[in-house]
Amino acid sequence: MALPSLFRLGCPSFSRALARSPLWFPCAALSSSSSSSSSSPHFALLPSAPLPSRDALKANGEHMQTCMQDFLQAANFAAKGGTGKYYDKHIARAKLTARDRVARLLDPGSPFLEIGMLAGHHEGIPSAALVTGLGLVHGRLTAVVANDATVKGGTYHPITCKKQVRMQTIAEKCRLPCVYIVDSGGANLPKQHEVFPDREHFGRIFYNMARMSALGLPQIALVVGSCTAGGAYVPAMADEACIVKGNGAIYLAGPPLVKAATGEEVTSEQLGGADVHCASSGLTDGYARDELAALRFGRRALAASHGTSHEMTAQTSSPKPHSTPSSTQLDGGESAYDLFDVDAEDVTPHHNLNSDVEPPLGSPDELLECIPAPGSTAQLDMRFIASRIFDGGRMHEYKPRYGTSMLCGYAHLNGDLVGVVGNASPVLFEASAKKGASFIQLCDQRGIPLIFLQDVTGFMVGSKHEANGLAKDGACMVRAVSCATVPKLTLFVNRSYGAGNYGMCGRAYEPHFAFSWPNSRIAVMGGEQAKSVLEQLGGSNAERLVDEFDAHSTALFASSNLWDDGVIDPRDTRRVLSLALQAALNGTRVSAAHTSGVTRSKFGPFRL
Structure with a gap:
């Protein structure tokens, strides 16, 4: 019997689709239409910042290509x-x-x-x-x-x-x-x-x-x-x-x-x-x-x-x-x-994967050029990324003018309503932590699955923010993530540092699935920050330790240690999340309280 093409990774003749996507293998069965339809047209189109210059996009693409080559080499080693x-x-x-x-x-x-x-x-x-x-x-x-x-x-x-x-x-x-x-x-x-x-x-x-x-x-x-x-x-x-x-x-x-x-x-x-x-x-x-x-x-x-x-x-x-x-x-x-x-x-x-839903905006290929290259001063645009993943590029944002470093809102993924929690900027402040906690509680109370899009360097530091209760507000978000009983999916888009990893549903917070882009990094802090701390503490081998620190922060190292469920090609994000969501939703047919021991609250989410 001829082998299905899905397992030909590592063979010289595998298709381009499989060569770029070892984790996900397309199937006509899972792209079939069901009777339900998406309601995403009721949501507004996601706004996004102006596109970077052509030179910046080229630099971004070259950096992602380097990460992709490392990923594919590792995937071929695994497949053989x-x-x-x-x-x-x-x-x-x-x-x-x-x-x-x-x-x-x-x-x-x-x-x-x-x-x-x-x-x-x-x-x-x-x-x-x-x-x-x-x-x-x-x-x-x-x-x-x-x-x-x-x-x-x-x-x-x-x-x-x-x-x-x-x-x-x-x-x-x-x-x-x-x-x-x-x-x-x-x-x-x-x-x-x-x-x-x-x-x-x-x-x-x-x-x-x-x-x-x-x-x-x-x-x-x-x-x-x-x-x-x-x-x-x-x-x-x-x-x-x-x-x-x-x-x-x-x-x-x-x-x-x-x-x-x-x-x-x-x-x-x-x-x-x-x-x-x-x-x-x-x-x-x-x-x-x-x-x-x-x-x-x-x-x-x-x-x-x-x-x-x-x-x-x-x-x-x-x-x-x-x-x-x-x-x-x-x-x-x-x-x-x-x-x-x-x-x-x-x-x-039987599940709700529709071919007649409104497709995301643009092309999936654009996701290869959206991550700022190392050394760039540009900021990642999470709304742009979300618009290339969710139906119609649409979202009903939650508190768009409050806690603006946090992107929260309702979107559809192949027709299924989801709550999106993403980092609009990489630093979490008091208001953004409270906003995230409130939105997570609201989705949990309504039974709406959560998708976390991570690019976070941690919570803001400084005496002003400590006095304003940042630790307390951050703890509220961590508590909300910990106690949410709805399906949770996490995508490491770029950075995932320190307590930001916790508040954004890192591995320790038991997301149903967690996937990484090849460029992503998971660590207590960035390499340069670690170097600065070590030098202030009088470390004599700061440079060597930082090199080791960086090597242990890569997506490949994280996935090698099962800190995620797999590294994926950014272009396949929507398809991977769709199948993962369907699997996670399948588990909700039995009460989440029966499996986790945590019951949903008997009262609505507290207002901020």
Whole structure:
């Protein structure tokens, strides 16, 4: 079966669209029209400042291009996974790569919003030895976790654990089923002290599986390779599991350990192969002669679990009857789609993504030239950026003449009403903090999702502002962000420094999704400010420390450490946010109070 083009990143012949957008893969299904329509024409067009000079735009574009090249190089490194002898050994065993497996699990033409693609980049672990993301299975948005055994045997490093737990967190918040494609050697032993005992370490994966299963979110495990030691609990904790004859193996202790402990000599297949677990232990439900059969099992298991939870589904124009096949039907075959499937052209999303909404102003390409280049005295125009993202370039602004360093207002994203909180200028003052807090409360009280557009260097400093209560007002905004129960999406457009990161819903404030542009920076403060502080404190290595400071502030470093969910091409911002918003809205079908323990206020927002 020919691979869908969405997974051809890293191949010489990939299309320009994919070359510039490794994170987002377009899909006809998710651009289809639904019956609802946008009301954005009722909102006013966003005003924007005069465009910079042609020379300034050129400098801006050149800076962004440099950032984009670094991003694409890192994305290609991640997409290739393991190479050389590790890849050759993997293929010699008739095994698909992790991305091939995901491609065949998803519906033909499905999008795939990859989460944490650059995780592990700075440690030399492509994609943290794990492919995770969101795609459609039978038109149903599904979270997928696939071990990459070509990268360090698919073992769990600290960043691998963090990435899988993050994907599970998204799935639980968004009420999505999970499919685990297992091919892993378990915990990385030299790193055992960093992956085993703590709250967010390896054990959290199984805790999350149990909790999500209890919420009615299907947990499906497909064992296509090694599944050893603690990893054996993945199929054991799943609602349904399938194992591949020959390559799949599940055991708590492998043959070497068994021999050392008991003297028994046994092969991997004899110890924990498909025959053992399908016929004797009963651990697995499906017996597959190859990986495609296992992937078909996963698709059928998800189709059979429709209606068990509150997940987003797709409507089909000609639904096909659902019948659970016998295990003998799972054997062989060339495609994961040949039985129990819907046609890609039949899939129409149930959620509100409209093709008839008013498009944003201008061209997405303009977003490549809107960030001032280093050394420029120009100020970023957040209204210009918003006009290139939201329907019709329109917004109903909230208090446009008060707290003017903060942009707040109502807009539509593919027909869905959202509240936008952006930095009109990079410094937060007392009034802007109070304005932001009030608007966030108002959106939360009305059930309107929030989108944060960050370019913030922090809160204003000085005796006047301290006396005016800036810390108190800033705390009000942080409190509002913390307690808001509506879906929250964060986009790091440029800078995200200090407490400004907190007030604008940084990673610690649990946005449903957070994405970064390639030029963005996350740090306690800017490099020059850090240098000044260090010199005043008498630091002897200020220059060296600032270089290190800057290196640890880049978008690639942030994404490598999972401080976001991925770096995206600015031109794909609208599409990425649209899919992320639909996933987040799916989770609101269950009371946010039930999942977070924070109830919405019983009174309206306090006036300023």
